[in-house]
Amino acid sequence: MNLPVPSWHWLRSYDRGWLRGDVLAAITLAAYLLPAALGDASLAGLPPEAGLYACLFSGLVFWVFCSSRHTAITVTSAISLLIGASLGEIAGGDTTRFGVLAATTALLVALIAFIAWLVRAGAIVNFISESVMVGFKCGVALCLASTQLPKLFGFHGAHGDFWENSGHFLRHLGDTNGAALGVGSAALLLLVLGKVFLKNKPVALVVVVSGIVASAALGLEDRGVKLLGEVPQGLPAPGLPAFQWSDLNALLPLAFACFLLGAVETAAIGRMFVEKHGGRLDANQEFLALAAANLAAGLGRGFPVSGGMSQSLVNEGGGARTPLSGAFSALIILFVVLFCSHLLSALPQPVLAAVVLVAVAGLFKVSTLKKLWRSDRPEFVVAMTALLGVLGAGLLRGVMIGAIISLVQLLRRASQPHVAFLGRIPGTRRFSDRERHPHNELIPGVLIFRPESSLIYFNVEHVREVVLNRVRAESPAPRLVVLDLSAAPFVDLQSVHTLASLAEELRSAGIRFQAVEARSAVRVRLRNEGLDAKLGGVDRFTSVADVVDNFKP
Numbered sequence: 001m002n003l004p005v006p007s008w009h010w011l012r013s014y015d016r017g018w019l020r021g022d023v024l025a026a027i028t029l030a031a032y033l034l035p036a037a038l039g040d041a042s043l044a045g046l047p048p049e050a051g052l053y054a055c056l057f058s059g060l061v062f063w064v065f066c067s068s069r070h071t072a073i074t075v076t077s078a079i080s081l082l083i084g085a086s087l088g089e090i091a092g093g094d095t096t097r098f099g100v101l102a103a104t105t106a107l108l109v110a111l112i113a114f115i116a117w118l119v120r121a122g123a124i125v126n127f128i129s130e131s132v133m134v135g136f137k138c139g140v141a142l143c144l145a146s147t148q149l150p151k152l153f154g155f156h157g158a159h160g161d162f163w164e165n166s167g168h169f170l171r172h173l174g175d176t177n178g179a180a181l182g183v184g185s186a187a188l189l190l191l192v193l194g195k196v197f198l199k200n201k202p203v204a205l206v207v208v209v210s211g212i213v214a215s216a217a218l219g220l221e222d223r224g225v226k227l228l229g230e231v232p233q234g235l236p237a238p239g240l241p242a243f244q245w246s247d248l249n250a251l252l253p254l255a256f257a258c259f260l261l262g263a264v265e266t267a268a269i270g271r272m273f274v275e276k277h278g279g280r281l282d283a284n285q286e287f288l289a290l291a292a293a294n295l296a297a298g299l300g301r302g303f304p305v306s307g308g309m310s311q312s313l314v315n316e317g318g319g320a321r322t323p324l325s326g327a328f329s330a331l332i333i334l335f336v337v338l339f340c341s342h343l344l345s346a347l348p349q350p351v352l353a354a355v356v357l358v359a360v361a362g363l364f365k366v367s368t369l370k371k372l373w374r375s376d377r378p379e380f381v382v383a384m385t386a387l388l389g390v391l392g393a394g395l396l397r398g399v400m401i402g403a404i405i406s407l408v409q410l411l412r413r414a415s416q417p418h419v420a421f422l423g424r425i426p427g428t429r430r431f432s433d434r435e436r437h438p439h440n441e442l443i444p445g446v447l448i449f450r451p452e453s454s455l456i457y458f459n460v461e462h463v464r465e466v467v468l469n470r471v472r473a474e475s476p477a478p479r480l481v482v483l484d485l486s487a488a489p490f491v492d493l494q495s496v497h498t499l500a501s502l503a504e505e506l507r508s509a510g511i512r513f514q515a516v517e518a519r520s521a522v523r524v525r526l527r528n529e530g531l532d533a534k535l536g537g538v539d540r541f542t543s544v545a546d547v548v549d550n551f552k553p
Helices: 007-011 018-043 048-065 077-090 095-118 122-127 130-153 162-171 178-197 203-218 245-277 283-299 309-317 324-339 341-346 349-361 366-375 377-393 395-415 460-473 493-508 520-528 544-550
Strands: 419-424 431-433 446-451 480-484 512-516
Touching: 018 048, 018 077, 018 203, 018 309, 018 324, 018 349, 048 095, 048 283, 048 324, 048 341, 077 095, 077 130, 077 245, 077 349, 095 245, 095 283, 122 283, 130 162, 130 178, 130 349, 130 366, 130 377, 130 395, 162 377, 178 203, 178 349, 203 341, 203 349, 245 283, 245 309, 245 395, 309 324, 324 341, 366 377, 377 395, 419 460, 419 544, 446 460, 446 544, 460 493, 480 544, 493 512, 493 520, 512 544
Parallel strands: 446 480, 480 512
Antiparallel strands: 419 431, 419 446
């Protein structure tokens, strides 16, 4: 089950038997986070220590506020690439400002998440559909691959969109460094084998350590293989980054996109664990946890963080019993930052590129795209639109395109609700949709329909047209049209008048109109507008079966 929040509620009843599982999970999680932090920092265009600081400081506070037992806070590939792709333009090419802008973005994400928590906007995560996220992540995976392949092959990459990076890679294949490709390919092979045969094990850490050893033993730097470079030892002085007020307007869209990605990903992780282990997820509480984590990351010279899917699965697989595993893993990273960070300087860049490539391979879900193609073509089109939006318009615009697609989907479905035409279930007085149950009995001379949503100004015309078209298609024309309002919990003012207009139009054609089974709020609305009589007199006693029984052809 998920634990009660805030943390001091469950800490009082913490079982000492859980400690072993939390510590073991923390060791495994830290081993997974360390190489991921280095790789994602390079994706963000930031020095490697920025990734370590982000994981360290966010991990120290996230566990206090989160409602999910297994969710791990971390830097993620999608957000890191979004940061890297956006900061260059905002900084005007001044790379010395990247760290300040990235930390400021984390603080803005914290502010947005805190406001979302205050207004209890947990439902916002449901506005991004799964198909949009599938397409977006596939696009991100391709963008990531286009930035890392040049590093794997040992030459400088371009700094453009997917198409520019891909073109640059293909044109410069002749500049491949054999030693870089050899060590990178070996790392890639080990990582893939580890993913297949040693799931949720710290294989990436073993590969990173092996790469550092190989760098020293084989003299890779002398062979033209680029190394990670100096990683400062110790902690930065925490505090507000030295941003300019004019930066905030430029960074706000980026911060909102990072928040949106982080909120959706963190909520998806929480829902997955709830389905697996039971309990319930408090999406609003996760907003508060995200706010605290990003505040700590920003003050600690990091960049935006969110829940990480693969990291959370590693945490769960390692035996985590409570969110304390995340705090313990942050303490392990703290030890590395204080005493061991200098060892990372000899890490070959091709090895780091291999770590990133394998990590993001899970974002490109070919099986999900195939499933959408076979089972739901409209959703497949949505996923491909999001994918192409990322590749063609960049990550930041791709996020916005995905959000817009989701809203358009929502509005399209809301504006065209299903209108069920009912028939009697044989041997009963109950009625259900004939489209789903074609053996239901038709009532001669009677047409019964039920709109299966609230009736609002932007969908009532659709309902009206569907009913009128069906009436016109009937031969002979029905003598009675029955409107079942049982599935419409709300009817707005315009919809009431549109239904009254429909009733008048049918009566002018010699067809009786009767509304039944309206909910109390709908009946009050009809009476207040003085229109209940036009709909045949609506009360709480008359059912569809009653109207049909009393009908005389």
